[in-house]
Amino acid sequence: MPVARAIERNALSLPSSPQKSYILSSHLSTQYEEDNSTDEKNSTKKTLDSPRKHSGSTQKTVTSASAASQSSRRPVNHDVLLPMRGRSNTDVQSIMSTSNTLKQQQANIGGSGSDKAVNHHSHLRSQSPTSPKPKCILPTTTCQPGYVTPSKLFNMMGYGLQNQYLFMLAHYLYIIDCRSKEKFNENHIITAIHWEDALSGAVYISIVERFSEIVLYDEKGIFYNTSTEMRRVSNRFSPPGTKACLTLSGGFEAFRTYFPFVCTQSDIRSTVDREKFLTIYPSVVLDNQLYLGTGHQATNWKVVRDLKITHIINISVEHQCVFTDKIKYLHLELEDMEDVLLKDRFEETIRFMETAFQNSSSRILVHCNLGISRSTTIILAYLMKTYNATLLEAFKFLRHRRPIVSPNVGFLRQLIDYEYTLFSHTYSDPNDPIFH
Structure with missing residues (x-):
């Protein structure tokens, strides 16, 4: 598999909004049970500023120590402060006393703000439930491995805020119609390309291989091993050892039943056509x-x-x-x-x-x-x-x-x-x- 495709599958940057910036994994699980592993973020360390009770050399020394701590980005251990050049033992003892007093005050109030809320929820979790929790009855998908439901494909076409699927350079989603040319011309999923064009070089294979997800569909959603066209396309775009192409469960017939407004007779490939014809839905x-x-x-x-x-x-x-x-x-x-x-x-x-x-x-x-x-x-x-x-x-x-x-x-x-x-x-x- 080309290196470009392997790299771009790892992560996909979403357009930034004024509020937040998001990174969307390009691997889109087709099962309800998905991998929930994620990198743990560094917890925010909160510090308390010492009261300005000191003056003269003591105040200057504290300011200097704070600046050094910020520049080196290393936490300061307030329990152990070694005597510094020009600092008297009295100054050191005063700083240690102030620090210990603040830490004791914080312990007495049990934290504040988000810390207090987190401690509260941790305490509630540590207690045993008074009665068994009712069984979760959230709907689960019956889609087989390697398949994607019509609703899932619909969501994939409009994931997130706007335009991952709108422009080819997003390398995000590629839909290949494995039906006859006549049926394709009559109606097909918007932005889909016919399988003959995909294999003939009408679209550069190197571009297609960089897409994070490749979805194949026929008329009724049969498994690709029983369809000559789907098998040829799958073998070409996902050879052994690479990520397999997905198959649309129920095929074009099921997708059109749910989302007829995302089907068209037009052959939409260019960026201009996508901007004109493609609507991003909820x-x-x-x-x-x-x-x-x-x-x-x-x-x-x-x-x-x-x-x-x-x-x-x-x-x-x-x-x-x-x-x-x-x-x-x-x-x-x-x-x-x-x-x-x-x-x-x-x-x-x-x-x-x-x-x-x-x-x-x-x-x-x-x-x-x-x-x-x-x-x-x-x-x-x-x-x-x-x-x-x-x-x-x-x-x-x-x-x-x-x-x-x-x-x-x-x-x-x-x-x-x-x-x-x-x-x-x-x-x-x-x-x-x-x-x-």
């Missing part, structure tokens, strides 16, 4: 029920119409409710700030969703500004209560469908508290690297 959370997206998607009538949205939960101050004559809204005018008490609106929002879902034709779009923090928090709370899921279970489920989800630290603490409210025990660890 992520599917629950098939034909629940979607998570951005404010711009929620104010785009084509998106709302195509997904047959009937209800919208708008958790933002950035976007207005623009389709009030056609859509039923719940508008929570809240900012993405750690001190915003979003948990006070959990029950109200969940009741709104439960009432809507009493009608089987209802479809809900939940959005904030970017579909990352506020809307994610609301959907996590809904999944936790409705499906008896811990925060960790709900988060894994949602991240598999939208990898950029990331509640801010304040919302994460509120979800931990909500977990305790639901189950009388805290099962999830807010310090788990998966949340950060």
Whole structure:
């Protein structure tokens, strides 16, 4: 396999937003049980400034020591301070006494801010549950290994904020139609290329091989070993020892049933054509029920119409409710700030969703500004209560469908508290690297 493809599979940089920057793994698991291993982030070390009780040589010495510590980026052990040139033993003892006093004060109050919250949740986790937790009933995929469901492919085409799939240079997703040329010309998944063109050199093989995911489909989603065309394409683009191509479960027939608006007769390959014809849709959370997206998607009538949205939960101050004559809204005018008490609106929002879902034709779009923090928090709370899921279970489920989800630290603490409210025990660890 070319080196370029191997390198670019390791990581894929997403477009930066004014709020955050994200790194999306280019390996997209097709199973609900995904690899949750992630690099642990360095914990933030908090220091307390010593009161300015000293003057003269003592104050200068402390300032000098602080500057040296910052320049070398090494933590200072306040328990052991060696005598320095020009410093009297009295000065050293005074500094040690002040440091010990501050540490004792901090221990007496049990920490503050986020430290106190973390200690509180750690204490709750250490206690035994008073009763067994109800079994988590989150929906699981029945897709076989090596296959991808129509909803998963749909989400892959619009992962995250915007344009990974929009431009070929993203080297992210490549879809190959393995049906006859006649059927391809009649209708196909937007941006797909016919298998004959893929093998004939109409598209440079070196470019295709750099794509992180290659998805093949025929009419009904049969296994590629029984299809001559799919086997030829698979052997060409994923030889033994390399990452296998994915097969669309149910084939084009199933995908068109769910997402007819993402199918076309046009042969769309160029960047200009992609900008013109490709619309980025919200992520599917629950098939034909629940979607998570951005404010711009929620104010785009084509998106709302195509997904047959009937209800919208708008958790933002950035976007207005623009389709009030056609859509039923719940508008929570809240900012993405750690001190915003979003948990006070959990029950109200969940009741709104439960009432809507009493009608089987209802479809809900939940959005904030970017579909990352506020809307994610609301959907996590809904999944936790409705499906008896811990925060960790709900988060894994949602991240598999939208990898950029990331509640801010304040919302994460509120979800931990909500977990305790639901189950009388805290099962999830807010310090788990998966949340950060």
